[in-house]
Amino acid sequence: MQIKRTQAGYIAFYQSELKSITPDWFTFDYWQELGAVTGSSKGRYTTWFVSPQSIVPAPTAEWVLRHYYRGGLMEKFSRDAYLYTGLKRTRAIAEFSLLARLHEEGFAVPKPIAAQVQRSGIHYRADIIIERIEGAQDLVAKLAASEMSQEEWQALGAQIAKFHQRGVYHADLNAKNILISDHGFTLIDFDRGEIRPPSPKWQQANLDRLLRSFNKEKNKLPALQFNERNWQQLLAGYRKS
Numbered sequence: 001m002q003i004k005r006t007q008a009g010y011i012a013f014y015q016s017e018l019k020s021i022t023p024d025w026f027t028f029d030y031w032q033e034l035g036a037v038t039g040s041s042k043g044r045y046t047t048w049f050v051s052p053q054s055i056v057p058a059p060t061a062e063w064v065l066r067h068y069y070r071g072g073l074m075e076k077f078s079r080d081a082y083l084y085t086g087l088k089r090t091r092a093i094a095e096f097s098l099l100a101r102l103h104e105e106g107f108a109v110p111k112p113i114a115a116q117v118q119r120s121g122i123h124y125r126a127d128i129i130i131e132r133i134e135g136a137q138d139l140v141a142k143l144a145a146s147e148m149s150q151e152e153w154q155a156l157g158a159q160i161a162k163f164h165q166r167g168v169y170h171a172d173l174n175a176k177n178i179l180i181s182d183h184g185f186t187l188i189d190f191d192r193g194e195i196r197p198p199s200p201k202w203q204q205a206n207l208d209r210l211l212r213s214f215n216k217e218k219n220k221l222p223a224l225q226f227n228e229r230n231w232q233q234l235l236a237g238y239r240k241s
Contacts (some may be wrong), residue, residue: 001100003087009118010087012096017056018114025055026065026116026127038062043176045069049132062132063113068092068125068191081123090117092126095190099130102168108159108186133188136181140217140224143175147225150233152180157237159185160210164203165241167195173206174213207238 004011006023013021024030031037031050039049041064048065068091069080087093096115103111111131118125142148148156156178163170170177171192179186196202211231218224 001097006116006118008120009116009124010093011114011116012093013114014096014100014112020055021114023116023118025114026067026129028065031065044071060131061134064110064130064132065127066130067127078123080125081120082126084119084122084124087117090124090126091191092117092128095193096128098190098193098195101195102166102190105166107163107166107168108184109190110186110188130188133179133181133183133186136179136186139175139178139180140221142180143217143225144221144223148180148230153230153233154237154240156185157234157239158241159187160207160234161238161241163187164198164206167198169194169196169202170206173210175210175217176213207235 001012001014002016002019004013004019004021008023011021011023013019028037028048031048034054036051036054037048038051041047041049045067050063050065052060052063067080068082070078070082082091084090088097092115096112099109099112102109110133113129113131115128116126160173170187170190171194172189173187177187177189179188214226214231218226
């Protein structure tokens with residue numbers, strides 16, 4: 001990871017060919033002017049998909065541009081400003097560093113491209129760019145359209161177990177933060193994630209959170225292809241690993 005100082009803060013980047021990166025790269029307007037916005041994903045806020053081929057020499061996959069927004073009660077006081085307590089503790093740099101480490105170790109996570117932290121007094125705002133997983137969809141979209149096989153559920157359980165054995169704590173493990181593609185399963189959105197000593201307590205809490213998310217989505221969409229048998233298949237793959 002390389003760090004570049006800017007007028008307002010810092011930019012971290014992963015590839016040496018990104019030395020020319022500027023804060024503009026983290027804005028929607030920049031990509032719109034290039035005609036490089038290829039799509040979006042809308043939740044509480046919008047995440048943008050962009051094509052970097054006009055600015056990166058070598059052919060590359062699409063990128064995902066995400067701004068950091070607050071949630072919960074704090075959102076009422078500040079939509080996207082966080083207290084600055086050091087660069088490594090910022091949401092963007094922490095997530096970028098974790099993704100870089102896991103990607104280098106061969107884990108199924110998106111490749112990190114760049115992260116930005118812009119300071120304003122004692123507060124900061126942040127953004128991150130990651131590589132988009134080609135042909136992937138989240139599990140809610142997948143299960144809304146078709147069921148997964150027993151082998152796929154077991155493979156998902158084994159994938160989660162691999163992360164847990166490494167001590168990877170995902171702060172928001174839910175059905176929408178797991179992607180499925182022809183390459184298998186990928187975990188995304190490691191905001192507030194970390195590597196910690198493996199422990200049955202937090203690992204079980206992680207699994208419980210995932211189960212709650214499946215049940216929540218099932219309540220919203222009864223046709224969702226998820227049931228107790230599927231969950232037991234996932235656990236079987238998890239325990240086998």
